[in-house]
Amino acid sequence: MTRGRGLTAIDGAIALIAILLVVQMWLLTATLEAHLAGHSEPIVPAAIISGLILAACAGLFVFIHRIDAEVRSREERD
Amino acid sequence: MSISRTSCGSRTMKRVVQGKEPLWRDEFSIETAAESYVARRQFAKFLVLTSLGMFVGHLWIVIRSRFASKPSFQPQSLGSLTDIGIGEVKLFSYPTPDDPCILIRTVSDQLVAYSQKCTHLSCAVYFAKQENRIECPCHEGYFSVKDGSVLQGPPPRPLPRVVLKREGNNLVATGVEL
Numbered sequence: 001m002t003r004g005r006g007l008t009a010i011d012g013a014i015a016l017i018a019i020l021l022v023v024q025m026w027l028l029t030a031t032l033e034a035h036l037a038g039h040s041e042p043i044v045p046a047a048i049i050s051g052l053i054l055a056a057c058a059g060l061f062v063f064i065h066r067i068d069a070e071v072r073s074r075e076e077r078d
Numbered sequence: 079m080s081i082s083r084t085s086c087g088s089r090t091m092k093r094v095v096q097g098k099e100p101l102w103r104d105e106f107s108i109e110t111a112a113e114s115y116v117a118r119r120q121f122a123k124f125l126v127l128t129s130l131g132m133f134v135g136h137l138w139i140v141i142r143s144r145f146a147s148k149p150s151f152q153p154q155s156l157g158s159l160t161d162i163g164i165g166e167v168k169l170f171s172y173p174t175p176d177d178p179c180i181l182i183r184t185v186s187d188q189l190v191a192y193s194q195k196c197t198h199l200s201c202a203v204y205f206a207k208q209e210n211r212i213e214c215p216c217h218e219g220y221f222s223v224k225d226g227s228v229l230q231g232p233p234p235r236p237l238p239r240v241v242l243k244r245e246g247n248n249l250v251a252t253g254v255e256l
Contacts, residue, residue, distance in 0.1 A: 014122050
């Protein structure tokens with residue numbers, strides 16, 4: 001993979017992480033509102049979804065690292 | 079950061095040794111493209127850590143909701159029923175002196191009591207007799223006088239309701255429902 005394509009892939013992954021973060025932030029505020037209002041039903045499902053979002057973000061981060069390592073090793077070889 | 083600099087530095091050093099690049103490039107081995115790689119990786123790491131922080135926040139809410147003890151409320155006399163006429167209000171504090179509440183005898187002769195703190199930004203709400211609703215003067219948040227639910231405006235939650243009990247001619251507050 002060339003450096004330019006690698007950067008494009010990394011930019012895309014970062015954009016995805018940012019979108020997931022916005023969703024997670026909204027989820028956290030909504031859960032806090034529900035908790036303060038005395039509704040405990042949505043708290044556990046929201047925490048599970050938040051964990052899934054975290055896992056997705058971590059997966060994308062690993063993807064970024066792999067792309068980065070691949071491009072660097074290729075450049076080292078060249 | 080250090081890995082990328084090392085790899086960048088070794089690459090540049092290779093070129094320096096080969097006589098392709100001047101020495102100052104090795105001394106100040108900042109390559110824009112490589113640096114942008116590092117900046118993106120650091121930024122992605124920051125975003126993932128932020129996500130981790132929010133997940134920890136979720137866990138904290140779960141723990142709070144599971145293990146927090148329910149508050150206990152002591153009964154408190156609010157005085158005689160005859161003290162308050164139809165359409166009038168009486169202010170009191172419950173369950174602590176720092177929790178202002180409003181007791182309303184509605185036009186339909188029902189007694190209801192709510193926390194006087196608006197759930198938006200804690201402004202003191204008042205009973206608007208003409209409109210038969212509770213209003214917050216700060217941001218025009220309106221609440222139903224029947225159940226404290228939000229009718230209009232920015233308040234995100236209903237007003238906490240004070241549970242009332244009649245003991246003969248006396249009115250007693252016995253708890254708060256969120």
